[in-house]
Amino acid sequence: xxxxxxxxxxxxxxxxxxxxxxxxxxxVGVLRVGDEFFxxxxxxxxxxxPVCEGIVIGKVNVNLDNExxxxxRTFSTTELHIVCPWHGWEFDLETGQCASEPSLRLRKFPVKxxxxxxxxxx
Ligand code: FES
Numbered sequence: 001x002x003x004x005x006x007x008x009x010x011x012x013x014x015x016x017x018x019x020x021x022x023x024x025x026x027x028v029g030v031l032r033v034g035d036e037f038f039x040x041x042x043x044x045x046x047x048x049x050p051v052c053e054g055i056v057i058g059k060v061n062v063n064l065d066n067e068x069x070x071x072x073r074t075f076s077t078t079e080l081h082i083v084c085p086w087h088g089w090e091f092d093l094e095t096g097q098c099a100s101e102p103s104l105r106l107r108k109f110p111v112k113x114x115x116x117x118x119x120x121x122x
Pocket of ligand 1: 048
């Protein structure tokens with residue numbers, strides 16, 4: 001295993017994405033949400049879009065009545081998704097699991113924070 005220095009913790013705000021080139025033709029996106037860092041392959045499982053460059057939003061929940069009619073939507077504050085900017089496929093931020101195709105999962109990489117520095121572990 002190798003550690004790649006990605007930057008200082010303070011370099012990351014909620015909208016920062018650092019794309020790390022790794023190996024041949026491979027990119028990993030590192031992002032920060034709150035105090036946590038996440039890293040995933042930056043290749044969407046739909047058509048290869050730069051998924052890690054998408055926005056992070058709460059999972060959309062549709063509220064139904066007893067007859068299964070939609071009463072409106074709410075956004076989860078605990079389950080977050082990253083949304084691919086090409087066609088909107090959503091992936092669970094914690095696991096990388098695709099929301100619409102649960103058998104698909106983005107490749108996740110460990111992130112290590114040490115002495116104020118962020119490292120991608122590959
Ligand atoms: S390439 Fe990501 S949603 Fe299509």
